[in-house]
Amino acid sequence: MIVMKFGGTSVQDSTAIRRVASIVATRLAEQPLAVVSAMGGVTDKLVQTAEVAARGELSQALELLQAIRARHILAASEILVQAEANRYAEELDARLGEATALATAIAAQGALTPAQHSHMLSFGELISSQLVAAAFNALGVPAAYADSRALIITDAHHPAATPQPGPTRARLLEAIPPLLSKNLVPVLGGFIAGSESGQITTLGRGGSDYSAAIIGAALNASRIEIWTDVSGILTTDPRICSKAQRIAEIGFHEATELACFGAKVLHPATLLPAIEHDIPVAVLNSHKPNEDGTIIRATAAQGPAPFRAIALKRNISIFNVRAPRHVGSLRFLDDLFSLLRWHHLPSEIVAISGATASVAIEGSRDLGRLTTELTSLGEVEFQPDMAIICLVGEDIRGRVGIASSVFGIMATAGINIRMIAQGSSEISVSFVVEEKDAVKSVQELHRHLFEEHSGTASRTGSTAMETAQA
């Protein structure tokens, strides 16, 4: 069997859903299972619904839910025959009735619990997956809706729960093979899950990719396909560089590094189950299904340049902590990381030199309290509005001159680097710049490292490096 995941833009309206049905129809011989996201933009609207309800603005929350209803009703009416459209409208209204009750409870409390937040966000995938299952049947692809809340089992952590592979596998193995053996395409909502005790959870924003990988690993899929709005993983985000190029093949570890450092095309945890079970993952464009995408596998053939791609992660803060002379470095670092753990703040990049530690973290929330606590460890300097740029490539391992070429480009562009990290695994070089310089940095690096030699099929790593050093 194979798992096919369709993201928000791939199911955003009736035209997109028709396209998805025709893509799935080409794979029926491989026993596909479809994982679908909420319609594009719906999860953001549900976040807004929960937030306005918590501020007591219930009528605004209900208007948002009505707008979501209207989008789904319209798509259903454009695909389904009247009787099926009516049946879907009943299911939709039952779900949105629950969402309305939830919004009402949140507004009455005047506050939002993390569990209520997950519950509200879950409605997007619930109503899209029921619609897509009905649409597949109407469009000649025999399908069966299956409820991810009962099949993907997680702990009860919000907003991003941790999947429990044992119970998840057991539930999926009970529910899915009987559907496949009847030649039905199971359709599941991505992103949503449930705890053993029946609490509704989510896998965190962008988590439908992760759902697909969890299901693929549990059912021993021969391939996982991530269908999105770009033709595979590109050398950088095409919204930043219009000349970003498709990467034909990339390694598991390279793709994971890119995802961790901001390449939104994949949720960072997606590849873990695929790596464990050695399942190839393809990233494909649902708007242009005939275009080649990217194949992610354990080991990938080396491309023409030493770097495979550039990722950008915004909304980063850094703080530098200088320990007093009399404190031993082991105790200082132990205290520092205990404090970060206590604040649930994973560090993105850490640089330690002598008595000073620099830590880059995501966001700038709640840092007032953290900064105060850090002062008990030493002198603290806090710098918000930063971004991390990460260049990834297995082929940089052991190459001389990689760092100097990258930082040469940055120096020529007149951009100041605030922090640098190159791990000993040496598949990436990451550094921090001010957020205002981030886009220009990526564009300059991309121009030198990927564009100037594009079209020269024989481009080698060294020519790309020579360009970089020019």
Ligand code: ADP
């Ligand atoms: P979906 O809704 O299908 O999950 P996402 O919006 O989550 O889609 O991810 C696709 C987007 O990821 C693209 O539209 C693109 O802007 C962004 N992106 C960031 N970095 C990359 C990259 N290196 N390659 C391709 N897309 C990227």
Ligand code: ASP
């Ligand atoms: N709908 C969810 C989100 O927007 C999950 C996903 O699309 O992957 O974050």
Ligand code: MG
């Ligand atoms: Mg996504």
